[in-house]
Amino acid sequence: MPLTLLPLPHAEVWLDEHFLPFDAATALLHELEQTIAWRQEAIRLYGREVLQPRLTAWHGDPAATYRYSGLQLTPQPWTPALQKLRGQVETATGTAFNSVLLNLYRYGQDSMGWHADDEPELGSAPVIASLSLGATRRFRLRPRDARETPHAPVSLDLPSGSLLVMRGPTQQHWLHAVPKTARPTDARLNLTFRLIVNAM
Ligand SMILES: O=C(O)CCC(=O)C(=O)O
Numbered sequence: 001m002p003l004t005l006l007p008l009p010h011a012e013v014w015l016d017e018h019f020l021p022f023d024a025a026t027a028l029l030h031e032l033e034q035t036i037a038w039r040q041e042a043i044r045l046y047g048r049e050v051l052q053p054r055l056t057a058w059h060g061d062p063a064a065t066y067r068y069s070g071l072q073l074t075p076q077p078w079t080p081a082l083q084k085l086r087g088q089v090e091t092a093t094g095t096a097f098n099s100v101l102l103n104l105y106r107y108g109q110d111s112m113g114w115h116a117d118d119e120p121e122l123g124s125a126p127v128i129a130s131l132s133l134g135a136t137r138r139f140r141l142r143p144r145d146a147r148e149t150p151h152a153p154v155s156l157d158l159p160s161g162s163l164l165v166m167r168g169p170t171q172q173h174w175l176h177a178v179p180k181t182a183r184p185t186d187a188r189l190n191l192t193f194r195l196i197v198n199a200m
């Protein structure tokens, strides 16, 4: 299935709802749920330490380090399953990636707040390739500045096996989020492949 460009101003967002066959996506969900060393990280929110409302893991090349709160962090090594996925995603996007951030949304109350993936480590026009496995969750996009980018917020339902790619000016002009849902919801696992450009 091909990636299709969404018609959004000041953005380049592509979606393939059927990047992986449904059964392969389900098998991969269960394998990764069980084999990844999931952690619930603390973040500072308005000066308070709180736990992130999801589990995370970070894998990549040893050189793909990240500076965070004055620390130089190194990713976990690629597992065979993650290495294989990296190759598939690189072929589909024509882009090289050296790390992947994994998010496990255990149920509907797990979420990701509004943000852009615009850390300096990702360069000026980052390519983020986001693979979803498991329960369908709503992915929201909205302009950072409504005058500069006049467009209503966008909602995309990301089914199991879908690949979403954000590139070009997207992180500069748009924010994205995965809101909580009150509906009973099974686990969703999301992998965002990234290229950390200071990794030389
Ligand atoms: O779970 C998703 O679809 C989004 C994840 C995300 O935005 C991120 O990891 O930066």
Ligand SMILES: [Fe+2]
Residues within 6 Å of the ligand: 115, 116, 117, 176
């Ligand atoms: Fe993000």
